[in-house]
Amino acid sequence: MKKIILCLLLCVSLLAVGCGADKGKLDPNNPVTLTMWHVYGSQTKSPLNDMIAKFNAGEGKKKGVIVQVVSVSNSTAIDKMLLSSAAAEPGSVTLPDLFTAYPRIMNKLDSNLLLPWEDYLSKEDLAVYREDFLKEGYYKQHLYMLPIAKSTELLFVNKTFMDSFLADRHISLQQLTDYDTLFALCPKYYAWSGGKQMFQINDFYHYFLTGMASLGDSFIKDGKPNLSGDKFWRIYQPMAQAAIAGGLCVEKGYASDRWKTGEVICNVGSTAGILYLRDYVTYPDNSKKQIVTAFLPAPRFKESSDKHILLQRGTGLFAVRSKQESKNQAAAVFAKWIAEKDNNLEFVTRAGYLPVNKAAMQQLMRYPELVSNKKYRQLYTVLQQTESSGTYLALPLYANAASVQAKLESSIKQILADAHKQYMRGLNSGAEPQPLLEQLTQDSLQQLQEAMK
Structure with missing residues (x-):
């Protein structure tokens, strides 16, 4: 009987060890x-x-x-x-x-x-x-x-190239943090450079999210983009006109690729994009030019709330x-x-x-100055300026959010690219620039609204 009890105790102890292992020690x-x-x-x-x-x-x-x-x-x-x-x-x-x-x-x-x-x-x-x-x-x-x-978003500027453009326009780099100023400069750069793009927004979806939030409204309502109303028009019109008249890039791909060749000289994008922004530009003949990168807070509108809306990425x-x-x-x-x-x-x-x-x-x-890498130190110093007065905005989570974002990105780029071609054809045919631009801007919004239904 004692042997049986000992055997049972041994079995129980072995089971206990096994259970302990199952608990993930x-x-x-x-x-x-x-x-x-x-x-x-x-x-x-x-x-x-x-x-x-x-x-x-x-x-x-x-x-x-x-x-x-x-x-x-x-x-x-x-x-x-x-x-x-x-x-x-x-x-x-x-x-x-x-x-x-x-x-x-x-x-x-x-x-x-x-x-x-x-x-x-x-x-x-x-x-x-x-x-x-x-x-x-x-x-x-x-x-x-x-x-x-x-990460959040900042304005990255190829200061070397931008300084040449701004030299006789009496505009400082700091003024580029105003969206109206930035968009107004795009067509001027397009003409000055012989048809090159100045500025790129990596994610139009993010631009609409932060822009609407800064004006006290929401871009996503009931799981759908809010593409109507005065506040949306306020942030859509200057952006669309910059793309249609030229100077705001609406081509596929990220600004970091065009940054390498000087095809764009400033962009709004993720702070993590610093990994891909080189300190030189490579020309078609494979020659290189060293550049200085400037970091600025993400642009805002004059009517924006006092708090910076910092996209949380x-x-x-x-x-x-x-x-x-x-x-x-x-x-x-x-x-x-x-x-x-x-x-x-x-x-x-x-x-x-x-x-x-x-x-x-x-x-x-x-203490951003304790960061050893000079470029990264500059980046965090700029973030220091906005972080204390900012509020973070997370991407809204709703059904099919990823597909909605992808569809909006592809739709708006195609619509605005087509509108730019129509604008250039109109100018070549003798059309008045401003009425043509205003009409194409209105048309582009209607097309975007139809595409996103």
Whole structure:
């Protein structure tokens, strides 16, 4: 009888050990490997890859966690890969353990696939984040996305080329932060340069979001773009006229590509775009000219509210819920580490982003001069001017948000490009410039409204 009892006790103890293992106890001698897809840089030059290498050699080694980056791509490609893998489509790959994506992915993926971070991070762990950044990651009462870095938008100026244009116009660079001044200069530069574009808005969707918000209205209403009313016309008219008359680029692609060749000399875009803005221009004959880059606050309208509307951009960190509990625990270890003040600060300042850790943000905005890279130091000094008087605006989350944004971008560029061609043909035929411009502007808005129905 005693032998039977001993055997039963042994079985119970073994079961207890097994249950303990199921709870995800990490073991440095038997590390857990997490695969990851992300968007930060490229495979060969990525600030996040460098931070992951640091994690693996330090905290990861100590806790028994290894993060393995298997894909560095853009957010659109990652979205497609995630949806393909989640649906187990032919040729799809296994879902990663960790990935970065915009909040829009939460509308598309089965939330049962995602790890609710609040089950693995304490209130103290979550308290280190800025609340306005953290709240964007909630969906259906669960925290599925953690912020790891945020960006906003600035005006980037090729000062070397812009100074030549502004030299006899008695306009300072600082005046370019007024949208009316900036748009009015576009056609003048177009004529002065012999038909080159001066300015590019990387995301018209973002332009409308911040412009409408600065005037006290919303661009997205009931899940649809608000393309009517006096306030929308206020921000649409000067922009459209600059594109139709020439000087505002409405071609496909990002300004960083045209920046390299001097095809555009200023643009509104993400602060993280600094990674791709070179300090020289390459001419068609392959010769190069060194340039100086100026950073200015994103332009505003005269009627805008006193507070700067700072667009809140950036992907967040997701984890795929695993049946292997140790993987869930390991994901939390990495999430906590990358959000720690010093780690978060090191990561973001190498990529032109803003910290999500409250203490890190306070330190960066108080002492931007401590950033070693001169260009990045200038960028954060400009952000210091707007951050204290600004309010962050997150991208609205609604059904089909990504497809609505994509459709708006392609539609407005095509419509305005066609209107520019009509304008040039009209001028060549002897039409009066101003009446023609006003008519084409009205027509372009009607076409956009029809396209977005």
